[in-house]
Amino acid sequence: MSVTRADGRVERGNQTRRLILQRAVRIASVEGLEGLSLGRLANELGLSKSGVFALFGSKVELQLATVRAAIKVYTAYVVQPARELPPGLGQVWLLCRNWLTYSEQRVFPGGCFFYSVSAEYDAREGKVHDTVAGAHGNWFTLLERTIDEARRAGEVGEDTDIPQLAFEIVALLEMANAESVLHDNFTCYSKAADGILHRLRGVATDPSLLPLTP
């Protein structure tokens, strides 16, 4: 019965796991979670296949850990920076801008990680589907809550249909990602930004709270 101290062994394991997951999220954003393979990961990182396997216990656990790792990256790039703003339309808009930048800058080489793996697992069953669907739902909920806080701050009309607005915003965000990755065409990001700004101005109590151009 002792405090779990910094363990050289365990810590080394965690570091290797991080190294593997760093590569795994990049692979999965391009080739999907099914495109991951223990052998490939081991080869590319100079490890043994059995070593990689042992660190995660099974292929499914590796996939789940990969999704969790991607959530952390997503949170750090998109969600966290927006927390530093007070509730309001500015916060909503920053969330959207962060998302577009996160996609456009290819934080993951295949564009948004969750766009890729959601489409891959949407019609399947099992823990991977559930985890991916949960992450997607959490993002949606966060956006709705942020809009609702802007409403309570008086910057969004009281009669606004928030689920509808969130639906349309996410649609534009994901469409920009999809188009840009599929056709290597980055003009869609300003299309999405234009569309979102237009929608936000439509519900703003004071449209001057929003920038004139994306």
Place this chain on the structure above:
Amino acid sequence: MSVTRADGRVERGNQTRRLILQRAVRIASVEGLEGLSLGRLANELGLSKSGVFALFGSKVELQLATVRAAIKVYTAYVVQPARELPPGLGQVWLLCRNWLTYSEQRVFPGGCFFYSVSAEYDAREGKVHDTVAGAHGNWFTLLERTIDEARRAGEVGEDTDIPQLAFEIVALLEMANAESVLHDNFTCYSKAADGILHRLRGVATDPSLLPLTP
């Protein structure tokens, strides 16, 4: 040097190819074009793996044929019925309604075939990517042309930004598909229809051309 007549052998081959592709598009809409395998297809249809292979020549050719088969289905369900209407906002709206129905009725069990395989191949290179991207581009172009014809018919404002409008419509369509498949929740179809109708009313010279409710 003769007219290619109805050939019993060739015709039998075509029929088997159709049988295989019918199954292939269903599998691919759920598990992706990489989820297709010659052995699985052969097993499920009571054929031999080498027979299936011979009918297509290679895995990639099977995948390309699968995409072409899906295009035919898509055209028959979404595009063709709208051709029977004259150019105008009604035609644009019917195209959208057909798309939503095609997704909602699960013409393909995994929802829209092209949503699945576009996300799967968007960040890859090769003939499959090019074919998928081409199909997606054709759909986009068709929608833009249909809107432009409505504009020339005087039903859409002259100053309408058609690429922007098409972008937003497709975003809403695909978002409805994505949400409904991922979360088994069909309320998103009316969200998409609402959003599209709202956009169309915004550009219509005579909003009464459009229905009040989806």
Place this chain on the structure above:
DNA sequence: CAGATAACCGCACGACCGTACGCTTACCGT
């Protein structure tokens, strides 16, 4: 110090993958 524990490796397994080749069978054009 002794013993447990975890990282990591090498090796082997059964299954499935795409592809190749040769075979039989049935239909085709001439």
Place this chain on the structure above:
DNA sequence: ACGGTAAGCGTACGGTCGTGCGGTTATCTG
């Protein structure tokens, strides 16, 4: 009627997959 051709099967190949097991090494616990 005959030679060519395509459908479709059986078998085999080399490769990769996820997983299991035993062993070595380094670290932590008591």
